[in-house]
Amino acid sequence: MKVIQQLNSHATQDGDGVNISRIPGFDGKYLDPFLMIDELKSDDHSDFMGGFPAHPHRGIETFTYIIKGGFEHQDQMGNKKAIRAGDVQWMSTGFGVIHSEMPLADAKEGMHGFQIWLNMPSAEKLRAPRYQDTTEAPAPVTRNDQGVELKALAGSWQFASEEQVSSLQDLAANGMLADVTLPAGTEFKHAPLKQTKVMLYIHTGEINTEQGGPVKAGSLLILEPGSDIEFNSQTGAGVLVLAGEPLKQPIAHMGPFVMTTQAELHQAVRDYQQGKFGTL
Template sequence: MKVISELLSHATRDGDGVNISRVADFRGRMFDPFLMIDELKSDEESDFIGGFPPHPHRGIETFTYIIKGGFEHKDQMGNRKVISGGDVQWMSTGFGVIHSEMPVADNEGMHGFQIWVNMAAADKLRPARYQDSVATGLPVLENTSGASLKVLAGNWVLADQSAASPVGPLASDAAVADIRLSAGGTARIERTQYEKLFVYIHTGSINGYSAGQALLLDPQQAIEMHTDVDSGALIFSGTPLREPVAHMGPFVMNTQEELHQAVRDYQAGRFGAIDL
């Protein structure tokens, strides 16, 4: 695979003091249509116990994937669900949502992601949508070379096997998969139908790159992965929007005036409220 550029995640905090590692592109120059990848990975309860109390969003899709641990999700649409290890949750926020994600107490620690996908200008004010994989599960593809690929969003092929996620479709043809390689494992994946392709390594090391690195790839070349240790990475692909991005906190629109209107609508209660 051809690596075009590299980006290292940086430590930050969000919600009620939750420690996360973040890769962000709010200028739309590197990962369009993806805006942000937040990784929460800790065995220390103090790093995540505060969770994410009620807060709003507009103009984006939030995609949550939990590897271990869990969060209880609530939103103003009446959805209330525990998202735990192996599951995903998708919210196409459109006009607006208010939601909370609070950790479920256990002894596993926490490892998960929240991914932001930008929405096209024409869709940013449509009604909100919600889905998760709790009832359906997610398909897993395997090869004979020590690789398995969990299909989180979109359509994927591995070793002449194909599968589609039951969740979505996400905006901008966004697709996400979690690939795992055992020590000595290899994998080859082609995504030439997409303009944007990158990986984020979350465990071990792959092709000499370490956990916490995001690698922007040439989509016209196959992804060829190998490792000497048990490793994992998220693979992202999508179609760039190439639209102006105006970002302020939980809102992503196309102009500053649209951001100000989002704030006014939220303050006026037009997003609704969570029934606690």
């Protein structure tokens, strides 16, 4: 496995004072087609109790994955769902979405989850929004003889001689995501993916790669295009695998809106202010 870049998350806040760790990519330099990786991981309710009250989006896809705890999602399209541990929720916001994500009252054991932003091709940024989650079609899991698990969060994956097909397909930029869990003293191997951009985000424990010492939680490894995927963990680890095809297009970003030009960005703000996104 060839790692060409390592990035580390940094602490910040979003929503109503929610403490998160973030790796931003709005400059398009390293993460394309992904825009942002946010991780919420805390057993202290004060870190996340404010949640994410109603807010808009345009021009992106948002991907929420919950490992522990849960949020209630609600949007102007009429969707209202409890997203709990193991669930994934995906919105292709297109022309515009207004939604909220608030902590579930019964999430007593803390919170661990992600919101990941994926850019949309310029030509699709104004199409109708779409929503899907895995509450009725859970993400499939494959376990090999070492106990290493791959959970197919989005897209189709081949692991341990089995194909796992997530109910979430057709993400922008051929996006795919999986969560890999390694018990202590095991390794993960996967053939090269077809996407040009493949990244590993360590969210639990630490891993070792052939290039050097341990890589701790909160780190993102960007792989050389066409590289195989191979790492091990002596202590146990949880790793998100993210893959997509770079869009190589300009990024105009302002808060919850991501467009291609400044003129499109200003139009997004006007449309939202004029109520064209609808109401929650």
